[in-house]
Amino acid sequence: MTVATLFQGITSAQTLPVPSETATPGGNLPSGCQAFNPSFGAGSPNALPNPTFQVILTDQSQGVTCSCTVQPLGSNDGIHWSGAGAAVTLASGPSPQTGSSSITSQFLYFAAYVQAITGTKPQAKCLVNA
Numbered sequence: 001m002t003v004a005t006l007f008q009g010i011t012s013a014q015t016l017p018v019p020s021e022t023a024t025p026g027g028n029l030p031s032g033c034q035a036f037n038p039s040f041g042a043g044s045p046n047a048l049p050n051p052t053f054q055v056i057l058t059d060q061s062q063g064v065t066c067s068c069t070v071q072p073l074g075s076n077d078g079i080h081w082s083g084a085g086a087a088v089t090l091a092s093g094p095s096p097q098t099g100s101s102s103i104t105s106q107f108l109y110f111a112a113y114v115q116a117i118t119g120t121k122p123q124a125k126c127l128v129n130a
Contacts, residue, residue: 004036006053006112008125014113016081025078025109035078035111038130051130052102053112055088059095059119066119067092070126074107081111088126092118 014030026035038051059066067090074084085103112126 002038003127003129004038004110005034006036006110006126006128007033007114008123010114010124011117011122012114013116016113019080021079023079026111028079028081029073029111030113033111033113035075035109036128036130037078037109050102050104051110051128052100053085053088053110054098054100054127054129055090055112056125056127057090057095057097057117057119058123058125060121060123061119064095064120065092066090066095066097066117066122068117068122068124069115070112070124071115072101072103072128073111073113074103074105075109075111076107078109084110087115095119095122 053072071087072084073081090097
């Protein structure tokens with residue numbers, strides 16, 4: 001199993017850009033986000049089942065509650081992204097918070113982005129275990 005960081009230090013909500021047909025694999029993602037291909041360097045690409053997305057939310061201010069929603073993404077070409085399973089929602093609570101979501105869809109590439117985030121100085125991080 002491999003653990004990869006999809007993003008860290010995201011402080012505001014993001015939107016997916018309009019897909020560009022000339023993008024390279026890992027493109028068409030919000031700024032600060034990156035794609036992960038678990039089969040990279042393993043010869044022919046193989047879609048891997050059941051990855052787990054883990055979200056870690058912190059707020060740099062003491063005693064502040066924070067919340068966020070992170071949407072996992074999947075792609076078979078690294079250019080065209082779709083929602084992969086349920087969003088990870090961390091309800092309003094004290095920092096730090098963690099949550100995770102597993103998906104059963106198979107994709108060659110994984111990514112995620114922050115749909116919503118609140119707090120005084122919140123920062124979100126997302127890992128994928130594949």
